[in-house]
Amino acid sequence: MALLIYWYDFICFGIVVGAYIGSLWVLWRKEFAARRDNNTIHDSLLVDGGLPRNHVGSSQLWTTCWKSVSPLWLLLTRFISFVIMAALLTLDIINWGPSVYIYYTEWTFTLVMVYFALATVISTYGCWLSTSKVSYENGTMNGDREEGGTLTSIIYRAKEIRGVIKMQSRHAEEAVRHRAGFWGYLMQTVYQTSAGAVILTDLVFWCIIVPFGSNAHLHLNLLMGCMHSLNAVFLLIDTALNNLPFPWFRIAYFVQWSCVYVVFQWVIHACGLTWWPYPFLELDLTWAPLWYFVLAVVHIPCYGFYALLVNAKHSIFPKLCPSCYVRSY
DSSP: OOSOOOTTHHHHHHHHHHHHHHHHHHHIIIIIHHHHTSSOHHHHHHOOSSOOTTOOOTGGGTOBSBTTSOHHHHHHHHHHHHHHHHHHHHHHHHHHOGGGGGSHHHHHHHHHHHHHHHHHHHHHHHHHHHHHHHHHHHHHHHHHHHHOOOHHHHHHHHHHHHHHHHHHHHHHHHHHHHHHHHHHHHHHHHHHHHHHHHHHHHHHIIIIIHHHOOOTTOOOOHHHHHHTTHHHHHHHHHHHHBOOOOOGGGHHHHHHHHHHHHHHHHHHHHTTOOOOSSGGGOSSSTTHHHHHHHHHHHHHHHHHHHHHHHHHHHHHHHHHOTTTBOOOO
């Protein structure tokens, strides 16, 4: 092995393993136990109405929290965010090669791209369902008016049509729950994991690496600046528009994401890599356990900062715009 192991490194291993096991315990208590009480995972996630605060309804995946803002605008912002981020990541890989994935930044950047890709597909499907339903109802009503008839017969026919549409919508929603339940849950999970990872990435880069780092591999340019800022900007724009809740317990996925990256670093260094992209991850330092402990703890304020922004949105906007804002729960 190219990685030398010292006695204090076992403390670092214990911190990472303990954080991962702790995150699994949180998910078992808050996520999996709650879903086990329902009939299926899909039903627990996507049944509209009467949902617990921790869950998200199917319509919340693609609708906005503003009455006057069409879901098409949310779809457009998600698609544009994905396209721009894909272009930036492509340029980064062209300039530096696939080895850029040694950095946590590229991991997080790709994760945010995955969120916008999922969100774009789900928004497109939701808008299509909504448009199809409205078109079918309007088309049937217009056909009745063209056929003529008394006012009473038209009103009776309208009630009958609404009943049929309501029944068809109920069956359609049941089908959507089973088809899109997993993807909706995945989208919500990636969204909250990305939120914490973006804050951690940009905070470490702009507050530690840029001012204090003497890394010869660091060449700050426009592309690097965009990759460490636009990820947060696009995600914040989506947060300002979307209708998704932000439960605290899903910090566990954020912790797991970072743990997987750290283990990845250990593996590639054990296989022969000697250079560390982040000095505070080096295992041959006497202060390594302290650095690992600080990194584990800093996940809480990073995730908490984003959760605070979401809570501020739900607290401030209803007071400033009570007739325009729609709470997700």
